[in-house]
Amino acid sequence: MATASPTPAPAAGTERAPLLEVSDLSVTYAAARPVRAVRGVSFTLDRGQTLGVAGESGSGKTTMALALLRLLPSAARIEGSVRFQGEELTTAKWGRLRAVRWDGASVVFQGAMGALNPVRTIGWQIREAIVQHERGATGVRRRIEELLDSVGIPARRYEAYPHELSGGQRQRAMIAMALACRPDLIIADEPTTALDVIVQGQVLELLSGLVRESGIGMIMISHDLSVLADTCGSLAVMYAGEIVEHGPSRELVREPRHPYTGALAAAFPTIGDPESRLAPSGLPGDPPDASLVLPGCPFAPRCPVVMDECTSAEIELWESDPAHPERRSACLRVLGDAPETAAGRPTAGFVANAASSAGSATNPSRDPLSGHRAEEPLR
Ligand SMILES: Nc1ncnc2c1ncn2[C@@H]1O[C@H](COP(=O)(O)OP(=O)(O)OP(=O)(O)O)[C@@H](O)[C@H]1O
Ligand code: SF4
Ligand SMILES: [Mg+2]
Numbered sequence: 001m002a003t004a005s006p007t008p009a010p011a012a013g014t015e016r017a018p019l020l021e022v023s024d025l026s027v028t029y030a031a032a033r034p035v036r037a038v039r040g041v042s043f044t045l046d047r048g049q050t051l052g053v054a055g056e057s058g059s060g061k062t063t064m065a066l067a068l069l070r071l072l073p074s075a076a077r078i079e080g081s082v083r084f085q086g087e088e089l090t091t092a093k094w095g096r097l098r099a100v101r102w103d104g105a106s107v108v109f110q111g112a113m114g115a116l117n118p119v120r121t122i123g124w125q126i127r128e129a130i131v132q133h134e135r136g137a138t139g140v141r142r143r144i145e146e147l148l149d150s151v152g153i154p155a156r157r158y159e160a161y162p163h164e165l166s167g168g169q170r171q172r173a174m175i176a177m178a179l180a181c182r183p184d185l186i187i188a189d190e191p192t193t194a195l196d197v198i199v200q201g202q203v204l205e206l207l208s209g210l211v212r213e214s215g216i217g218m219i220m221i222s223h224d225l226s227v228l229a230d231t232c233g234s235l236a237v238m239y240a241g242e243i244v245e246h247g248p249s250r251e252l253v254r255e256p257r258h259p260y261t262g263a264l265a266a267a268f269p270t271i272g273d274p275e276s277r278l279a280p281s282g283l284p285g286d287p288p289d290a291s292l293v294l295p296g297c298p299f300a301p302r303c304p305v306v307m308d309e310c311t312s313a314e315i316e317l318w319e320s321d322p323a324h325p326e327r328r329s330a331c332l333r334v335l336g337d338a339p340e341t342a343a344g345r346p347t348a349g350f351v352a353n354a355a356s357s358a359g360s361a362t363n364p365s366r367d368p369l370s371g372h373r374a375e376e377p378l379r
Contacts, residue, residue: 016086017083018046018083019047019085019217020046020068020082020217020219022068022082023080023081023082023083024081025068026038026040027077027079029063029073031291034291036291036293037060038060039241040242041060041243043236043243043246047216048211048216048217049233050208050220050231050232050233051219051233052234052235053220053222053228053236054228054235055223058290059238059240059287060242061238065219067082068084068187068219069100069107070090102132102180105186105187106178107186107187107188108171108174108175108186108187116174118163121158121160121161122158122162123148123160125177126148127141145158150176151173153165153176166199167195168196168199172202172203175191175206185217186210186217188207188219188220188221191203192204204231207220220232225237225253225265229249229250232249234246234248234249234252235253237252237260239298240294242330244261244330245258245261245328245331247321247324248324248327251323251324257329258329258331283302285301285302315331315332317329318331
C-alpha cells in the first residue's frame with residue numbers, strides 16, 4: 001500500500017530521520033488458518049505530530065501498534081520495516097529493543113487499569129520503570145512527584161496503591177509511568193476506554209498537552225472517530241488490517257472520501273438530535289475473516305456503492321483531495337478516470353449517502369466534528 005506521509009521534506013543540510021517511519025508492515029498470527037491481522041501498513045510520524053488510528057474491533061489497530069515495538073507474542077510474524085529515529089526495529093537486537101521501549105517509545109496499553117501491580121504503590125511502580133532503565137538515577141522521588149503532578153495526581157498520592165485511586169487517576173498513573181523515561185513517542189491504545197466522559201476529556205487534554213509542550217510524537221488508537229479528530233492532527237482508518245484512508249483528521253471526518261470512513265463518521269449520535277441516538281450505528285455485515293486472502297477491496301462485501309471491478313482491482317491509497325495532497329483513500333471511486341466510475345471523484349455527499357444507505361446514523365445536516373457523544377465535554 002502507498003505511504004501517506006504528512007511530513008514535509010527538511011531543508012538541505014538539516015536532514016534528520018523522521019521519528020517513526022513504517023513501511024509495508026504486515027503481521028500474521030500463526031494458527032491452523034493463519035490470521036493476517038495487519039496488511040501492508042505504511043505511514044510516517046514526526047516529532048510534535050499526533051496520529052489517530054480508528055477502525056472497528058478486530059481491524060488490527062492493537063496488533064499494528066504492538067508490532068511497532070515488537071511487543072507481540074512469538075506466534076506473530078512481522079514483515080516490513082519500522083524505523084524509529086532512523087533505526088530499524090524489526091531486526092534490532094533484543095537489548096537495543098528493550099532500551100528503545102522505555103527511553104524512546106512507551107505504550108499506554110488497552111485496558112491499562114488492570115496492568116498496574118495491585119500490591120505495589122504507584123510511586124514504587126514508576127520508580128521501578130526509571131531505575132531499571134537509568135542506572136544510578138538521582139532525585140528519583142522528586143521526579144516522580146513532578147510526574148504525578150503533571151498528570152494531575154497530587155504528589156502525596158505517591159504512596160497510594162492502585163485500588164486507592166479512581167479509574168481516571170489509575171489511567172493517568174499509567175500515563176505518568178509511560179512518561180517516566182522521557183520517551184520521544186507515546187503509543188496510547190484506547191487510553192480513555194472505560195472512563196467517564198469528564199475524565200476522558202481530562203486524559204485526552206493531558207495527552208494533547210504533552211505533544212504540544214514536549215514535542216513528542218503520539219499514536220492514539222480509538223473506536224471513536226470524533227475523539228480522534230479532536231485530539232490528533234492526522235488520522236488513519238483501518239479496515240481488515242489495512243489503512244483505507246489517511247489524512248488531516250478534521251477534513252477526513254468532515255468529508256470522508258472512503259465509504260467506510262463515512263460510515264464510521266456517521267456512527268455517532270448528534271448533540272440535540274435524540275433520533276440520531278436511536279438510529280442503528282453499524283454497517284450491515286461483518287468484517288472479512290482475517291485468515292482469508294482478500295482480492296480487490298476488502299470492504300466490497302459491505303460497501304453500498306460497490307462496483308463490479310472492486311472485487312478484483314488492485315486497490316491502493318490514492319490521493320483523494322486536491323486541496324490536501326497528503327490525503328489518501330483506498331477506494332476506486334476516488335479515481336476520476338476509473339473504469340465505469342461515472343460518479344467520478346466522490347464528494348462528502350456521496351460518501352454520506354453511501355453511509356446512509358448502509359443503515360448508519362447519518363444525518364446530512366450534522367457536522368461529524370460536533371457529533372460527540374451527547375454528554376461529552378466539548379473543548
Ligand atoms: N494473539 C493472537 N493470536 C491470534 N490472533 C490474534 C491475536 N491477537 C489478535 N488476533 C486477531 O488479529 C486481528 C486483529 O486484532 P486486534 O486486537 O489487533 O484488533 P483491534 O483493532 O485492536 O480490535 P479492538 O478494537 O477490539 O481492540 C483479529 O482478527 C484478532 O482476532
Ligand atoms: S473500492 Fe469499491 S468496494 Fe471498495 S470502498 Fe470503493 S467503491 Fe466500495
Ligand atoms: Mg485493540
